[in-house]
Amino acid sequence: MGQSPDNLSSDIKKLPAALLYLSNESCNICKVLRPQVEKLLRDEFAKMKFIYVDVNKAPELAAQFSVFTIPTVIAYFEGKEFFRKARAFGIAELAAELQRPYDLLFK
Numbered sequence: 486m487g488q489s490p491d492n493l494s495s496d497i498k499k500l501p502a503a504l505l506y507l508s509n510e511s512c513n514i515c516k517v518l519r520p521q522v523e524k525l526l527r528d529e530f531a532k533m534k535f536i537y538v539d540v541n542k543a544p545e546l547a548a549q550f551s552v553f554t555i556p557t558v559i560a561y562f563e564g565k566e567f568f569r570k571a572r573a574f575g576i577a578e579l580a581a582e583l584q585r586p587y588d589l590l591f592k
Contacts, residue, residue, distance in 0.1 A: 493536070493538075493546060493549075494549070496536075497536070497561050497564060498564035499564070500534050500561070500564070501532065501562070501563060501590060501591075502530070502532060502533040502534065502560075502561065502562050502563075502586075502587060502590060502591075503533065503534040503535075503536055503560075503561045504522070504526060504530075504533055504534070504535055504536065504558055504559070504560050504561070504583075505536045505538065505550065505558065505559040505560075505561065506519060506522060506535065506536065506537050506538070506556065506557075506558050507538045507540050507546070507547060507550065507552045507555060507556065507557045507558075507559075508537075508538075508539070508540065508555040508556040508557075509539050509540050509541040509542075509555060510539060510541070511541075512555050512556065514556060514572075515555055515556040518556055518576075519537070519556070521576050522535070522558065522576070522579065523535055525576055525579065525580055529580060529583075530583055530587050532587075532591050533583070533587065540552065540555060552571075553571075554571050554572045555571075555572075556571070556572070557569060557570070557571040557572075558570050558571075558574075558579065560582070560583060560586070562586045562587075562590055563590070567586055568582055570582070
């Protein structure tokens with residue numbers, strides 16, 4: 486996936502489902518949460534593409550996606566933002582939010 490704002494937006498629009506995870510390497514919560522989110526997608530939402538963005542290395546992406554706090558996850562279905570979660574959210578909460586649109590699209 487491209488990491489310029491235009492490329493990333495274009496790539497997301499081409500995917501049936503994507504989860505954009507924005508954080509940075511110095512965020513301790515982000516470090517703990519990221520592997521859990523990746524595991525959730527692998528185990529329960531395998532057709533959803535995981536996209537990681539380090540906001541310190543790509544601040545223009547954080548600006549484009551209006552991300553002001555980390556971690557932030559943005560769920561896209563058929564190229565459109567469906568929901569976003571920022572800072573304090575749990576894996577069960579994320580799974581519950583993803584389940585219905587994912588099932589409608591893939592089942």
